[in-house]
Amino acid sequence: MLYRKTALRVAAPVAVLALALTGCNGDDKASGSADEKPKAKASAESSPESGGARGTGESATGKVKEGDASVTYELTAQKVELGTEADTKKMVSDPKEAKGLVPAIAYVKYTHKSGAALTETPDANDSTTVWADGQRGTLIIGAAEDAPGCDDSSSIEGWKQGESHVLCETYLVPKGAKDLEVHWSEEDGEPFIWKFAATK
Numbered sequence: 001m002l003y004r005k006t007a008l009r010v011a012a013p014v015a016v017l018a019l020a021l022t023g024c025n026g027d028d029k030a031s032g033s034a035d036e037k038p039k040a041k042a043s044a045e046s047s048p049e050s051g052g053a054r055g056t057g058e059s060a061t062g063k064v065k066e067g068d069a070s071v072t073y074e075l076t077a078q079k080v081e082l083g084t085e086a087d088t089k090k091m092v093s094d095p096k097e098a099k100g101l102v103p104a105i106a107y108v109k110y111t112h113k114s115g116a117a118l119t120e121t122p123d124a125n126d127s128t129t130v131w132a133d134g135q136r137g138t139l140i141i142g143a144a145e146d147a148p149g150c151d152d153s154s155s156i157e158g159w160k161q162g163e164s165h166v167l168c169e170t171y172l173v174p175k176g177a178k179d180l181e182v183h184w185s186e187e188d189g190e191p192f193i194w195k196f197a198a199t200k
Contacts (some may be wrong), residue, residue: 001096005090009142012076012163015028019077029149039094044150059076060076062185062186062189064123064186065123066115066118066120066122066123067114067118067120071112071116072113073110073111073124075192076194077107077194078108079106079196080105080198081105081126082198083102083105084102085099085100085101085102087102088172091140092140092172093169093172099113100175101172101173101175102174103171104137104170105147105150105168105169105174106171108168109165110122110125110165110167112159112160113161115161117158118156118157119158120155121153121154121156122159122165124167125167127184127187128167129182129183129184130168130169130171131173131182131183132173132177133177133178134191135174135180136171139170140171140172149168150167150197151166154166177198178193180196181193183197
């Protein structure tokens with residue numbers, strides 16, 4: 001279900017991966033990585049589809065500031081895929097910091113509904129977070145964006161109205177988590193929330 005209320009790339013190269021930002025307890029941790037993604041740049045306008053609940057596979061609509069233009073996207077969190085502790089050890093610089101955690105990839109499909117064609121790498125996915133059993137996961141930065149079914153945002157050029165891309169985000173969550181959520185929001189807005197049962 002998707003609610004509005006008050007975000008695994010196992011094959012990624014080890015050398016560019018780091019454990020970063022927002023631990024599972026909600027505290028921010030600096031990783032020292034130069035690859036840290038900036039926070040989402042979204043418009044302050046509220047979504048035209050705010051409020052209410054939506055079923056699995058249903059979409060939401062939100063505006064994102066892409067360069068100098070405001071772009072409206074229709075988006076749907078498709079799934080969350082879980083990895084293993086062995087995957088985690090391959091993905092972080094210090095496996096001891098990630099003991100008991102497994103990777104979770106959020107797959108979110110975005111369709112450019114209105115606004116100018118993009119001239120830079122899209123920011124649409126920057127506000128995606130993954131939560132497990134009510135706690136925000138830990139973002140993995142610098143992961144490869146070529147996992148099966150995921151589009152590499154750095155290779156998207158001239159994204160224009162009518163085109164869709166699946167963008168993925170990787171977080172670490174506790175092993176054995178039962179309930180997973182994908183959150184996405186506009187700047188200063190309350191998040192849309194898609195709920196998934198934890199499956200491998």
